[in-house]
Amino acid sequence: MMDLKKLASELPNRYVEEARERGTKIIGYACLATPREVFDAGGFFPYRIRGMSVTRTELADAWLSRFNCGFCRSCLQLALEGAYDFFDGLVETNGCDHLRGMFENWQYAHPRDFFHYIRVPHLTNQDSMDWFVEELELLKEALEKHFEVSITEEDLLAAMSLQGDIADKLRRVYESRWGDEVRVSGGEILALMTLEGSAPAEDFSRLLDEVLAEYPSRPPLKYRARLMLGGSATDEIELVSELESVGGAVVADSFCFGGRIFRGEEPLDGPPLRRLAHRYLYNLMCPRMFDDYARRKAFIDDLIERSRPDGVVLFHNKFCDLHGVENVKLRMDLEKQGVPVLTLEKEYGAAADIGRLKTRVQAFLERLGK
Template sequence: MRTLQSQSTDIYTEYVRDWKEKGGKVLGYACVATPVELIEAAGILPYRIKAFGHPDTELGDAYLARFNCRFCRSCLQLGLDGTYDFLDGLVETNGCDHLRGMFENWQYVKKYDFFHYLKVPHFLREDSLEYFTEEIQLMRQAIAEHFGAEISDDALREAIDAYDEVFAKLKQVYALREKVPPALTGAEVMRLICTGSSMTARDFSALLDEVLSEKEGARVPEYKARLMILGSATDEVDLIADIESTGALIATDALCYGSRSFWSREGESGDPARLLAERYLGNLFCPRMFTEYEKRRDYILETARRAGVEGAIITYNKFCDLHGVEAVSLRMDLEDAGIPVLVLEKDYGSKADTGRIKTRVQAFLERLGK
């Protein structure tokens, strides 16, 4: 508990401040398709862009429109208002149309010396894997050239191993949250993953050791039902806390600021660049992959079964094209599998909507007979 609570939801954390003060470089990225191992192998801190439900968007709105996802507008806001000025560059991915817009506008205004666009295919096939492998090599080259840091195969392998260690420990954390009774709440886990996404693998791994030993015998307070949450990009720890305040324990998730950021990183190639391509393109579980619905559905159903959830909340930010459409199929399939679903379309970071969200969750619990 102590360790977790000390992890703040600041953007410029003490950890990052220290890193910068020691002369370290930081690269911002947003999407789980970014091979962070590559950044870390160059001795640079990969920082996953977050907004933690930041409600202001005025500066962002001068570039993105109200028809764009508010998560992206909030992140852009923090990019433009100087909060993210500690970044030494950005790595864009085409995670979705809104993210692309966010990166383009951010760079249009801020003009970072280092800005690299990693192009991620939307399907998995040998030809797209080859292309993505080249993309990874190009990113490797770009980082090496700009930061004067050669990225050797050995350094890459080392970084991959370090992340594998983190991922294995995160799975242990999930075992603790998914068991009955759970040792951690959903809000705690999201906070932990967000914290880790602004740290090096080695340091996050050490933090996970602390958390695991602290939490081993812990149990969360009473709750009414075990639910799963899935859907679009959200780092809103407060949202999860609000949901849990109704007695709905978020026992597991399929969010990209959750299990989807680490659960599977399978790959088999001996060549580290190709291996990274396989690890990422082969394991995205994101509706941006337009031909893999069944794979995502199975992942979600397996997660739900493993955690023994009694219902699922599919949440997405208003205007999220990918999850907005995906939610329809998932709702049908989850309900067919006997898992009742609450679809929660919401505005990102909208505190004004908290009461309504809680009412909907409570009514969902009542529908479940809780």
């Protein structure tokens, strides 16, 4: 397989260079509630913002507090350093308050030409659906007006169809670990998941074809125990690889750069934007959603049942209150079901933290008798 981790380690990657040569506009987004099909349909390259495990955040700290999540501070740091200067625009959501702080300080201190805010409802009901459809219409109109493009229903349907194909392929790689033999590591899967947001749809689809053709011929990985990971937004590929180095094969995750990318089918009838709104809003497995713990728990239960981990490791970034609280409840509920759980609070991206985290994960494997 091509070196997915290396490809994922570059911010302005080869896809960005190619897009710039073609004159394709690149729009930065961060939250999984952002329907990338709308950008795909308009001929844009939607690029998902990452923190790249950056830990020196002195520029960002002048705008955000040290009590903000490290992931958001790292993203802002990169933006202020100019690492994301290839963006033609930014699309913000109210994913969480830390994320909003990141976007709004970014736009204030280092503005991009286009900036749009999608107000994502916190509830899932008919009223919130109507609201979200309107929000997506506003996004489409804003893109059309600013960039002087037209996004038709046919464009949207074609983009949705392509994303459907991509999801099918990605799911095949992701779920390949659910048998006894694991041929793709958790670090590689996380790299692939980050590439999903940093390559245009057609390119990512081709990349998946290569992965699907290559991985079955690999020898199975040697592992002591199967692990599922969950928790805060993280793109820390090296962290996952380091944790796997003590003998745990990551077979599933509920990260937002991970298992949460998969969404159920959208309704097959109705206008494309309403179908998209339904698909995104009703499949947002994020603790920022109100009154929705049961659905998130069912999503995790389903992952556990199908991927058969020996234990679950739940992370949260320091100061990530949403996942900090959610992880306590999840740990208590999963342990009641007899699923061993390890919860870890960590600094985002801190290499110095790895030894401390590895000790705990190794002890967890030993606790599992592995």
